[in-house]
Amino acid sequence: MEPEGAAATGASRMPGAGEGGKSLLLPAFVERFLLQMGRFVHMLGRVFAWTPRPPYDWRELLGQMVKVGVSSTPVVLLTALFTGMVLALQTFTVLKRFSAESYVGTLVALSMVRELSPVLTSLIVAGRAGSAMGAELGSMRVTEQIDALEVMATDPIHYLVVPRVWAAVLTMPLLVVMADGVGIGGGYLVSVVLMGANPVSYLNTSFQYTVLNDLLSGLIKAAVFGLLMATISCQQGFYTTGGAEGVGRSTTAAVVLSSIAILAADFFLTKLLF
Amino acid sequence: MDAPTPAPAPAPGPAERPPEPGQLAIQLRGLVKSFGRKRVLDGLDLDVAAGESMVIIGASGTGKSVTLKHIIGLLKPDSGSVLVDGVAIEQLDNRGITEFRRRFGMAFQEGALFDSMNVFDNVAFPLRRLSRKSRREIRQRVDECLAMVRLEGLGEKDISELSGGMRRRVGFARAIAHEPEILLFDEPTTGLDPVTAALIGEVIRDIGERLERTMVTITHDMHVAFRVGHRIAMLDRGKIIAEAPPEEFKQLPDARVQQFIHGEAEGPLTDQPAGDGAGSGEAGGFGRRPSGNR
Numbered sequence: 207m208e209p210e211g212a213a214a215t216g217a218s219r220m221p222g223a224g225e226g227g228k229s230l231l232l233p234a235f236v237e238r239f240l241l242q243m244g245r246f247v248h249m250l251g252r253v254f255a256w257t258p259r260p261p262y263d264w265r266e267l268l269g270q271m272v273k274v275g276v277s278s279t280p281v282v283l284l285t286a287l288f289t290g291m292v293l294a295l296q297t298f299t300v301l302k303r304f305s306a307e308s309y310v311g312t313l314v315a316l317s318m319v320r321e322l323s324p325v326l327t328s329l330i331v332a333g334r335a336g337s338a339m340g341a342e343l344g345s346m347r348v349t350e351q352i353d354a355l356e357v358m359a360t361d362p363i364h365y366l367v368v369p370r371v372w373a374a375v376l377t378m379p380l381l382v383v384m385a386d387g388v389g390i391g392g393g394y395l396v397s398v399v400l401m402g403a404n405p406v407s408y409l410n411t412s413f414q415y416t417v418l419n420d421l422l423s424g425l426i427k428a429a430v431f432g433l434l435m436a437t438i439s440c441q442q443g444f445y446t447t448g449g450a451e452g453v454g455r456s457t458t459a460a461v462v463l464s465s466i467a468i469l470a471a472d473f474f475l476t477k478l479l480f
Numbered sequence: 481m482d483a484p485t486p487a488p489a490p491a492p493g494p495a496e497r498p499p500e501p502g503q504l505a506i507q508l509r510g511l512v513k514s515f516g517r518k519r520v521l522d523g524l525d526l527d528v529a530a531g532e533s534m535v536i537i538g539a540s541g542t543g544k545s546v547t548l549k550h551i552i553g554l555l556k557p558d559s560g561s562v563l564v565d566g567v568a569i570e571q572l573d574n575r576g577i578t579e580f581r582r583r584f585g586m587a588f589q590e591g592a593l594f595d596s597m598n599v600f601d602n603v604a605f606p607l608r609r610l611s612r613k614s615r616r617e618i619r620q621r622v623d624e625c626l627a628m629v630r631l632e633g634l635g636e637k638d639i640s641e642l643s644g645g646m647r648r649r650v651g652f653a654r655a656i657a658h659e660p661e662i663l664l665f666d667e668p669t670t671g672l673d674p675v676t677a678a679l680i681g682e683v684i685r686d687i688g689e690r691l692e693r694t695m696v697t698i699t700h701d702m703h704v705a706f707r708v709g710h711r712i713a714m715l716d717r718g719k720i721i722a723e724a725p726p727e728e729f730k731q732l733p734d735a736r737v738q739q740f741i742h743g744e745a746e747g748p749l750t751d752q753p754a755g756d757g758a759g760s761g762e763a764g765g766f767g768r769r770p771s772g773n774r
Contacts, residue, residue: 261609349590349592349595350588350589350590350592351592351593351594351595353549353554353588353592354586354588354592354593354594354654356554356578356581357552357554357581357584357585357586358581358605358606358609358610358654358658359578359579359581359582359606359609359610360578360609361574361578
């Protein structure tokens with residue numbers, strides 16, 4: 207490659223790439239933010255536009271689901287277990303002051319299902335699978351593999367990004383269901399074994415006030431977080447510039463921006479869904 | 481070291497049988513492209529005839545890769561036009577250009593092989609995506625292509641097991657697999673030892689002679705240029721400054737051409753002030769030979 211470097215890659219047919227000079231009279235960080243948002247919307251639009259078009263690469267989708275799901279499962283479950291345990295420990299101590307310790311189960315279950323499982327699981331998956339997506343696409347960009355796809359009449363968004371995004375959307379709710387179960391189990395362990403709560407009444411209160419909508423809203427959150435995480439991570443990798451250092455930057459940006467997007471979207475989704 | 485293929489015989493002359501002047505396959509007209517404030521292409525004009533092997537030479541940073549990426553539509557010019565068989569590439573939308581690229585095969589500088597696949601799957605990739613061949617036909621075609629680049633029987637190897645020269649040749653096999661009309665080679669010998677580079681030159685020559693396709697090769701390796709080109713064009717500061725068949729090219733009086741051919745540190749190429757590349761050099765260059773096929 208000649209030193210025109212990044213600008214000379216296929217990405218420069220994409221919005222905002224390679225044109226260099228400033229065009230807006232805005233502070234640099236605002237321009238960067240607008241550029242990132244523009245690329246995100248553009249990529250999301252292309253993912254939706256390409257999804258219904260053949261060829262459908264089911265094997266790639268399944269492979270990506272395994273990568274997103276299996277690689278994150280142990281750490282997701284471990285996190286959910288300890289979160290459930292510490293939640294029970296904290297709430298038991300506080301609720302005991304009001305003689306309301308019988309509601310520990312309710313509190314743990316609702317907190318896990320509605321909020322903590324989807325958010326923590328998504329953050330962990332962003333750290334594991336999101337960083338991997340950013341790094342993989344980034345190194346494909348700098349080694350011209352993405353250009354090679356384009357040259358072989360294969361749209362790289364269709365081939366690389368569509369399966370990753372849908373794999374994350376489909377896998378995240380599955381991970382969250384497991385995290386819900388393990389988190390509630392962790393709370394049960396602490397309450398019953400450590401704090402001596404009645405196991406039957408604990409389980410009763412856990413599920414008495416938990417309705418199907420609580421579970422569903424958590425799963426919807428998980429799917430949306432998966433969509434955001436995978437799109438942002440792929441976008442960061444896809445627009446990588448500047449060799450090995452650029453791949454490092456993209457990987458970090460994939461995790462940081464995905465995490466911020468998940469936390470911000472959590473607020474708005476909670477407002478919308480409850 | 482590369483594959484156990486013996487080093488080729490001393491370089492023969494340029495590729496045989498330059499095509500008769502005829503239909504133009506590629507026409508670059510007044511291409512201008514800037515990245516930020518750096519003007520990389522500055523009104524570049526070039527014609528490539530159908531069936532011709534054109535080699536574009538030039539120092540690093542003169543816009544060779546950028547020119548190639550314009551031909552295949554990976555870049556859009558700021559102004560000017562890229563016509564392939566009369567179709568203006570820059571005016572095609574994304575879907576149009578994706579379809580149009582079926583007619584091209586491109587071998588990248590470092591191979592750009594998919595490292596998640598083995599050699600066979602890399603070469604089979606364009607066949608699976610762009611053709612309706614059966615599994616057996618695909619296997620047969622991949623074997624043919626690997627044989628053409630002298631890599632028979634290496635289909636099951638992982639990409640990480642290949643040397644630099646082998647990677648380039650797998651890249652060639654992948655580029656020719658779907659029988660494209662136009663072949664593009666991006667710096668095929670950069671970073672290779674002289675023997676492997678000579679072998680790569682031989683393989684490109686073989687491909688040119690057997691497939692009789694329009695080929696554009698960019699390189700700064702003069703051995704490769706003389707070995708594979710029917711015509712050689714030299715790019716400097718975003719313009720073609722000289723253009724001729726290999727034997728004539730060697731004799732061109734342009735000091736920049738002679739400096740480049742002989743690899744001299746002192747001369748007009750290195751004397752030019754480093755700047756934005758615009759406005760320097762002569763328009764067309766005095767070494768340019770009127771093309772016989774226009």
